[in-house]
Amino acid sequence: MSDELQRIMAIxxxxxxxxxxxxxLADAQQEVTELARLRRRVVQDLHAQGLSYAQIAEKAGLSRGRIHQIRHTGPAPEGVFLG
Incomplete structure (x- = not known):
């Protein structure tokens, strides 16, 4: 359990x-969204470099189906909001 969570639970x-x-919760959700966006961008970049989803999956320790799902779902890499 993080120190921040312990601090909050003690209120x-x-x-x-x-x-x-x-x-x-709002901060955590924003972080999750940005991490998902980054993950999708990395998969897109690797695929654009010529790697197959199967190759990416093998090196990442994920299934080919999961890599395909990451590539085609979630927040778009170009949609980052810096506000």
């Missing part, structure tokens, strides 16, 4: 706890 005031949890 006694329910309203402050609700605010902190809501803020942390």
């Amino acid at each position: 006694d005031d329910p309203y402050l706890l609700l605010r902190e949890v809501t803020t942390r």
Whole structure:
């Protein structure tokens, strides 16, 4: 368990706890979105360099189907929001 999670779980005031949890969830969701975007970009770049999905999957330790799914779903790499 992270120190940040332990800090939040120790909050006694329910309203402050609700605010902190809501803020942390929003931050975590943004991070997950950006990581998914980065992962998709890497798969696209490798595929554009001529590697097959099977080759990418083997080197990444994932299935070919999962690599194909990453390539074709999720947030577009060019859609990053820097706001």
